[in-house]
Amino acid sequence: MPKVSEFQRFLYDNCQLFNNFMVILGKAQKMDQKSRCENCIVRQFNSLRAMTKEELKRVSDSKLMKTVKKGEALFEEGDKLNGVYCVRNGVSKLSKLSANGKDQIVKLATKGEVMGQRSVIVEETANLSAVAVNDMEVCFIPKEAIVNTLHSNPDFTYEVLRHMAHHLKEADDVIVNMSQKTVKQRIAEAFLYLKHNYGEDKDGYLLLTLSREDIANVVGTATESCIRIISEFKKKGLLKSSGKKLGIVDEKGLQDLADGF
Amino acid sequence: MPKVSEFQRFLYDNCQLFNNFMVILGKAQKMDQKSRCENCIVRQFNSLRAMTKEELKRVSDSKLMKTVKKGEALFEEGDKLNGVYCVRNGVSKLSKLSANGKDQIVKLATKGEVMGQRSVIVEETANLSAVAVNDMEVCFIPKEAIVNTLHSNPDFTYEVLRHMAHHLKEADDVIVNMSQKTVKQRIAEAFLYLKHNYGEDKDGYLLLTLSREDIANVVGTATESCIRIISEFKKKGLLKSSGKKLGIVDEKGLQDLADGF
DNA sequence: CGTAAAAGCTGACATATATCATTGTTTGCC
DNA sequence: GGCAAACAATGATATATGTCAGCTTTTACG
Numbered sequence: 001m002p003k004v005s006e007f008q009r010f011l012y013d014n015c016q017l018f019n020n021f022m023v024i025l026g027k028a029q030k031m032d033q034k035s036r037c038e039n040c041i042v043r044q045f046n047s048l049r050a051m052t053k054e055e056l057k058r059v060s061d062s063k064l065m066k067t068v069k070k071g072e073a074l075f076e077e078g079d080k081l082n083g084v085y086c087v088r089n090g091v092s093k094l095s096k097l098s099a100n101g102k103d104q105i106v107k108l109a110t111k112g113e114v115m116g117q118r119s120v121i122v123e124e125t126a127n128l129s130a131v132a133v134n135d136m137e138v139c140f141i142p143k144e145a146i147v148n149t150l151h152s153n154p155d156f157t158y159e160v161l162r163h164m165a166h167h168l169k170e171a172d173d174v175i176v177n178m179s180q181k182t183v184k185q186r187i188a189e190a191f192l193y194l195k196h197n198y199g200e201d202k203d204g205y206l207l208l209t210l211s212r213e214d215i216a217n218v219v220g221t222a223t224e225s226c227i228r229i230i231s232e233f234k235k236k237g238l239l240k241s242s243g244k245k246l247g248i249v250d251e252k253g254l255q256d257l258a259d260g261f
Numbered sequence: 262m263p264k265v266s267e268f269q270r271f272l273y274d275n276c277q278l279f280n281n282f283m284v285i286l287g288k289a290q291k292m293d294q295k296s297r298c299e300n301c302i303v304r305q306f307n308s309l310r311a312m313t314k315e316e317l318k319r320v321s322d323s324k325l326m327k328t329v330k331k332g333e334a335l336f337e338e339g340d341k342l343n344g345v346y347c348v349r350n351g352v353s354k355l356s357k358l359s360a361n362g363k364d365q366i367v368k369l370a371t372k373g374e375v376m377g378q379r380s381v382i383v384e385e386t387a388n389l390s391a392v393a394v395n396d397m398e399v400c401f402i403p404k405e406a407i408v409n410t411l412h413s414n415p416d417f418t419y420e421v422l423r424h425m426a427h428h429l430k431e432a433d434d435v436i437v438n439m440s441q442k443t444v445k446q447r448i449a450e451a452f453l454y455l456k457h458n459y460g461e462d463k464d465g466y467l468l469l470t471l472s473r474e475d476i477a478n479v480v481g482t483a484t485e486s487c488i489r490i491i492s493e494f495k496k497k498g499l500l501k502s503s504g505k506k507l508g509i510v511d512e513k514g515l516q517d518l519a520d521g522f
Numbered sequence: 523c524g525t526a527a528a529a530g531c532t533g534a535c536a537t538a539t540a541t542c543a544t545t546g547t548t549t550g551c552c
Numbered sequence: 553g554g555c556a557a558a559c560a561a562t563g564a565t566a567t568a569t570g571t572c573a574g575c576t577t578t579t580a581c582g
Contacts, residue, residue, distance in 0.1 A: 096433065096434075096437045098437050098440075099441070099520055099521045100441055100442075102441055104436065104437045106433050106436050106437065118429055118430060121422060122423055122426045122430075124430075127434070128433065150415075150419055150422075151415065151419065152415070154412065154413070154414075154418055157415055157418040157419055157422060158411055158412065158418055161382060161411075161418060161421060161422045162383055164422060164425045164426060164429060165378075165379045165382050165383045165425060166383060167429055168379055168425060168428055168429045169379060169383075169385075169388050171429060171432035171433060171436060172357065172367050172388060172389065173357075173388070174436050175365065175367050175435050175436055175439060176357045176367065178439040178481070179365050179480075179481025179482075180365055180481060181359070181360070181361075182568075183569070211529070212529075212531095213529080219440075220439070220440025220441065221440075221569075221570085222570050223529095223530090224530095224532085224569095224570080224571080224572095225568090225570070227532085228531085228532080230530095231530095231531075231532085243578085244579095259360055260360050260361060443538070443539090444538075444539070472558095472560090473559075473560065473561095474559080482539075482540085483539070484559095485539095485540080485541080485542095485561085485562085486538090486540070488559095488560060488561060488562085489539095489561080489562080492560090492562085504548080505548080505549090505559090
């Protein structure tokens with residue numbers, strides 16, 4: 001029934017009542033045992049693990065799974081979020097448009113991470129946009145399920161707090177890096193980050209491939225500068241490439257560079 | 262009794278048991294009614310306002326007041342914090358030393374703000390150093406009082422979470438500004454920030470006076486560049502100065518500049 | 523398969539910013 | 553009041569990075 005999916009799309013793009021409709025449309029999906037939160041391994045990595053069986057059951061009943069294609073947005077800066085997104089698969093970039101028209105990528109969110117928490121907790125519109133870097137599978141969890149649990153289960157609240165505290169530390173560190181390191185250092189760091197967080201294949205190529213533009217937006221530089229520096233790293237034997245894929249050849253060299261020799 | 266204060270200093274600098282001793286030494290102070298948390302207006306601005314009367318009483322019994330002179334550190338990056346600091350008066354800079362030897366000021370903390378929360382919550386050493394920008398009055402609250410309440414009072418935990426979420430948003434915005442705005446824009450923004458958050462006197466001079474070096478460390482630039490741009494702003498009639506004091510003359514002009522014309 | 527669009531690359535050049543060196547000015551303090 | 557130390561100011565110069573423009577390669581897709 002292709003009509004239904006177009007209707008979903010329409011609602012998603014335009015309609016305040018999106019969530020209510022989606023819940024109805026999603027009923028069929030929810031019967032799938034494999035998609036129950038209680039059995040979802042991803043939950044172990046985020047604050048949902050502090051929920052009780054009953055709470056999880058309620059979340060699972062109200063959540064709905066969604067696939068997002070590479071390049072599609074989960075939400076945009078300024079959107080009112082009616083819930084959070086739990087990443088089952090794929091990677092999303094969380095970015096913000098600056099006055100000069102460039103996107104700054106503030107964070108990458110992977111399997112297990114929950115997006116939109118902050119906005120739901122403080123009841124503000126989204127501060128960042130979330131766009132899929134590759135094909136994704138996410139679960140949308142309506143905010144009521146989250147907010148209710150926040151008020152009734154202190155363990156869950158504490159767990160969310162711990163995660164938020166961790167993100168805050170990371171953000172502080174990014175601030176320092178952004179303002180005190182050169183573009184070259186930040187690019188070197190970005191590759192080390194990609195290797196350590198997303199790993200590499202048997203041939204030593206990074207599993208997560210970002211475009212030069214995305215890398216530039218992560219480190220906050222012009223795309224051309226980013227390309228130039230990557231070329232330089234390849235010439236120096238720090239990186240290698242094969243098609244779109246990039247791989248780290250000399251990790252120690254990159255690390256030294258990132259640390260300022 | 263000058264001996265006691267030297268002893269306090271010694272403990273503060275060197276001793277793991279610092280807190281225990283200080284509690285004993287602080288008994289006399291605690292009797293002062295004016296210093297009871299229950300009556301402290303500062304509390305209204307931070308998460309302590311979500312504490313119950315009993316919890317506050319316990320905090321008040323275990324807390325100790327402390328004065329910190331301009332330039333002194335409350336704690337340093339890497340310190341193990343045995344509690345949090347609630348600012349009653351004065352301003353502290355929270356900064357981190359980068360590899361190139363420069364301090365990046367990540368945040369300024371004022372009256373009502375609680376410092377060190379994050380480290381206490383996640384049980385990590387401090388990620389930032391806190392140094393007094395001017396003379397301060399702070400209350401040290403041992404971590405037990407905080408952690409116990411976090412586990413027993415969900416309202417308090419939620420309130421802390423809301424504050425943390427707010428800080429995270431601010432941090433994300435700083436990341437975007439740092440990477441996408443020019444030094445000139447960031448300095449203009451810094452002055453607007455100082456005016457809006459700390460106000461100005463009748464003559465239009467900012468109430469919080471930061472050294473050029475501190476301003477440079479806030480916006481992440483070299484001190485000389487900062488001085489040059491401030492001079493330029495003065496020539497252009499955007500700022501004025503009198504002794505150490507700086508004042509905003511043309512707020513709209515500064516705002517336009519910060520927004521990129 | 524072929525074409526258009528997107529992504530990647532490179533050069534030339536402009537500019538913002540850092541760095542180093544020197545001098546002037548304020549401040550705290552004996 | 554005077555002196556040292558910190559702070560502020562300014563010039564000269566080097567460097568990193570952004571911008572614009574043109575070109576090549578890869579990818580998407582009808």
